[in-house]
Amino acid sequence: xxxxxxxxxxxxxxxxxxxxxxxxxxxxxxxxxxxxxxxxxxxxxxxxxxxxxxxxxxxxxxxxxxxxxxxxxxxxxxxxxxxxxxxxxxxxxxxxxxxxxxxxxxxxxxxxxxxxxxxxxxxxxxxxxxxxxxxxxxxxxxxxxxxxxxxxxxxxxxxxxxxxxxxxxxxxxxxxxxxxxxxxxxxxxxxxxxxxxxxxxxxxxxxxxxxxxxxxxxxxxxxxxxxx
Numbered sequence: 001x002x003x004x005x006x007x008x009x010x011x012x013x014x015x016x017x018x019x020x021x022x023x024x025x026x027x028x029x030x031x032x033x034x035x036x037x038x039x040x041x042x043x044x045x046x047x048x049x050x051x052x053x054x055x056x057x058x059x060x061x062x063x064x065x066x067x068x069x070x071x072x073x074x075x076x077x078x079x080x081x082x083x084x085x086x087x088x089x090x091x092x093x094x095x096x097x098x099x100x101x102x103x104x105x106x107x108x109x110x111x112x113x114x115x116x117x118x119x120x121x122x123x124x125x126x127x128x129x130x131x132x133x134x135x136x137x138x139x140x141x142x143x144x145x146x147x148x149x150x151x152x153x154x155x156x157x158x159x160x161x162x163x164x165x166x167x168x169x170x171x172x173x174x175x176x177x178x179x180x181x182x183x184x185x186x187x188x189x190x191x192x193x194x195x196x197x198x199x200x201x202x203x204x205x206x207x208x209x210x211x212x213x214x215x216x217x218x219x220x221x222x223x224x225x226x227x228x
Contacts, residue, residue, distance in 0.1 A: 005161065007134050011168065012073040012177040016117060019173030022062040023119055026200070029056055033093055043103045043186070044201070045093040053091040053200055062117070063088055066175055070113050070204050073177050083215070084206040086113075091202035096126050097195075099188045105131065108180035111203030120198040121172040124190030128176060129167040131183035137161050170199070 016022065033053055035045045045051070054063050067086045074080050089111060094103065108114045116128065138144040144162050147153035155162050167187065168176060178184070180203060208218045 008160075009130075009132075009134065009179070009182060010077060011130065011166075012069070012077060013168070013171075014069040014072070014175050014177070016062065016065050016069075016173055016175055018061075022059070023173075025058045025062070026119055029058065035093070037097075043094060043096060043101050045095070046090070046201075051090040051092040053093070054088045054202060063091075066115055066117060066202070067204070069175055070115070070177060073113065074206070083209055083212040084218075085209055085221075087205045087207050089203050089205050091200055094186070094197075094199040094201045096186065096188075096193075096197040099190075099193050101197075102126060102188060103186040105183050105185045107183055108203050111180040112206045113177055113204040114180040115175055115177045115202050115204065116170070117175045117200045117202075118170045118172050118198075119200060120196055121170050122193065122195030122197060124193045125170060125197040126186040126188045126193075127167040127169050129165055129185050129187050130178065132164050132166065133183065135164070138164075170197075 033045060033050060035041060035048045035050070041047050053059065067088065070086045071082075071084075074084065074086075075082050094116065095101070135144070143154055144164050145153070146155075146158075146164065160166075167189075170176070205219060207222075208215055208220055210221065212218075213220055
């Protein structure tokens with residue numbers, strides 16, 4: 001017998017060096033990006049119109065590291081050619097202070113790579129959960145669904161071939177990267193939670209380098225764009 005496991009989805013987790021220093025620098029400007037929580041805007045600051053954390057000069061060493069990890073993810077892990085510049089287009093806060101502060105399923109439709117840098121992670125923090133979009137192994141729809149009771153679940157053992165969900169328990173000081181088109185959310189899976197789970201979320205666009213404009217696909221530098 002032979003089996004071939006094809007078409008995986010790859011999540012990248014990297015360590016940011018000098019995390020304590022970056023954390024201290026961020027908390028100095030935190031009030032500038034703080035936001036009033038409402039029933040709608042409770043977990044992210046993106047919707048309040050201030051997605052510009054990456055423009056802070058004091059955080060430039062942090063975002064340089066994030067861009068480095070994006071290149072490593074693209075070129076070393078996924079093995080694409082070194083033909084891109086990595087442009088951070090937006091960055092905002094992801095925050096949970098209560099067990100109910102969960103982020104709904106969504107994608108980032110305007111970028112290629114999305115990332116989360118975990119600034120502060122108390123014990124039992126919410127997990128980052130991903131949805132399996134390559135579900136051809138479910139021989140019929142709902143076959144792989146996770147039921148609340150074992151006798152109503154058809155899967156004997158969940159594994160990468162039959163799982164509908166995958167989640168990561170965040171580690172403070174790490175950066176997680178994934179394709180922006182991959183559905184994800186946050187979910188509380190612990191018994192108790194106190195404090196503030198805080199991450200900087202951002203989007204990265206792959207821009208063709210100046211000497212790589214012969215490719216018919218891919219964005220070119222925005223200095224060549226014309227805005228009306």
